[in-house]
Amino acid sequence: MxxxxxxxxxxxxxxxxxxxxxxxxxxxxxxxxxxxxxxxxxxxxxxxxxxxxxxxxxxxxxxxxxxxxxxxxxxxxxxxxxxxxxxxxxxxxxxxxxxxxxxxxxxxxxxxxxxxxxxxxxxQFNEPKDILLNILDDIVDNYFPFIYDIEDKVFNFEDRHNVDISTKNLIDDTFDLRQELLLIKRTVQPMKDLVYRMREGKVLQLQEQQLLYLTHIYDHLMKQMEMVDASREMTSDIRDNYISLNSFKMNNIMKILTIYSVVFMPLTLIAGIYGMNFTNMPELSWHYAYYVVLVIMIVIALIMLTIFKKKKWF
CATH class of the missing domain: 3.30.460.20 (CorA soluble domain-like)
Incomplete structure (x- = not known):
């Protein structure tokens, strides 16, 4: 048309x-x-x-x-x-x-x-340049709803921090959000550079009021880029924090499992020795041998747990 x-x-x-x-x-x-x-x-x-x-x-x-x-x-x-x-x-x-x-x-x-x-x-539109500047202004102003919406999503991550939500879902949402920010930045950044060239090149031969209007548009683009960069930085921090938190939890789990494994190693050794069923094993004929071995195993476990506790390994 x-x-x-x-x-x-x-x-x-x-x-x-x-x-x-x-x-x-x-x-x-x-x-x-x-x-x-x-x-x-x-x-x-x-x-x-x-x-x-x-x-x-x-x-x-x-x-x-x-x-x-x-x-x-x-x-x-x-x-x-x-x-x-x-x-x-x-x-x-x-x-x-x-x-x-x-x-x-x-x-x-x-x-x-x-x-x-x-x-x-x-x-009042006095010349075609006024049409140009008003179109540009409306286009740039319409970036704000997208950027504000993304910014609200970023701030909502802080609320989600206190909710029982899996780290995987949170990381996936963070990457989706960063993808949206990238799409917006791919538009806003070149537009900012374009308006800067239009303002500094003086090829359009704008009047003083028109130049002020163009500067006003450029200021909006600067603000939008700052908001996008700030949101990207916040999502990076959120991603890194949750990855670190997940690693910390995994390390704690591995530490506890390792402690239990170390405690049971000497107990397993004792159980293995007396499970070999050689004929010449004098302890097998003792009346209280079973109870004595159990007590020794319990003492060894308690000693090792006490040492680990003093060293604050758990």
């Missing part, structure tokens, strides 16, 4: 289907290509005459967030996050002096929001 919005010389915002349908002079134009067909996508080449490599980047190749400068326009790739899968969704933007073109293969709520603001004139 292709939608076109433009501002005429009387500062009236109007909507038409195609840029070819505009019959009056205009200040600037916004063409939104939402899941366009091949025929609709031809407007990039035939009407705007964009560079073929740029069109190929937008229509075929999935890009990372990027910013490219051409002779009379800039090509920018943004990424939003899918609410269900946390996968990145690409939106390609062409922006010139008096036009902006948005190209995306999925429906973006951020785009719909900007369109409503434009048509209702609830926010």
């Amino acid at each position: 292709i939608n076109t919005y433009y501002v005429n010389l009387n500062n009236e915002v109007k909507a038409v289907s195609s840029p070819y349908d505009i019959t009056e002079d205009k200040k600037w134009i916004w063409v939104d290509l939402n899941e366009p067909s091949e025929d609709e996508a031809k407007v990039l080449e035939e009407y705007f005459k964009f560079h073929p490599l740029t069109i190929d980047d937008a229509t075929v190749v999935q890009q990372r967030p990027k910013f490219k400068q051409y002779e009379d326009y800039q090509f920018i790739v943004f990424y939003a996050l899918d609410l269900k899968t946390l996968e990145s969704e690409e939106i390609d933007i062409f922006i010139g002096e008096d036009y902006i073109v948005t190209y995306h293969k999925e429906r973006f709520e951020e785009i719909d929001t900007i369109v409503r603001k434009l048509l209702n004139q609830s926010i």
Whole structure:
């Protein structure tokens, strides 16, 4: 679908289907290509005459967030996050002096929001750069719910610490959480670098208020990256702590089993000696031999347990 919005010389915002349908002079134009067909996508080449490599980047190749400068326009790739899968969704933007073109293969709520603001004139959009900055701001702000949700999950691990839950389940959940954090970071980090280049490169020739707006967006991305890194660090600590705790419990079990094994070693030796049934074993004919051997075995066990206890081995 292709939608076109433009501002005429009387500062009236109007909507038409195609840029070819505009019959009056205009200040600037916004063409939104939402899941366009091949025929609709031809407007990039035939009407705007964009560079073929740029069109190929937008229509075929999935890009990372990027910013490219051409002779009379800039090509920018943004990424939003899918609410269900946390996968990145690409939106390609062409922006010139008096036009902006948005190209995306999925429906973006951020785009719909900007369109409503434009048509209702609830926010003053003086030029295409204002559209660009508002789209970027909405995309970045929509990262926050994902990051806050992940952060809440991380903090909930502290509550689970006091619940009888198996270490295996906890470790599995921790790795799942780290996977989600990695997916978010793969989107937020390149977006932060992109906005930094846009701000420092000064290629867009932003006005002072627009530059402040872009700095505000960059600050949000910085905060998001700090939250993601902090959550990743916390999950690493949780994972390491529970692995250490599990190792500690296992070592205690092995220590106790080893102590019992050592205690029974001399007892087993005595039982083995008197279990050989040789003919010439005088003790076998003693009346109290059985009781004496039992007492000796008990004394040996008690002595060894006392020694281990004094050494605080258990």
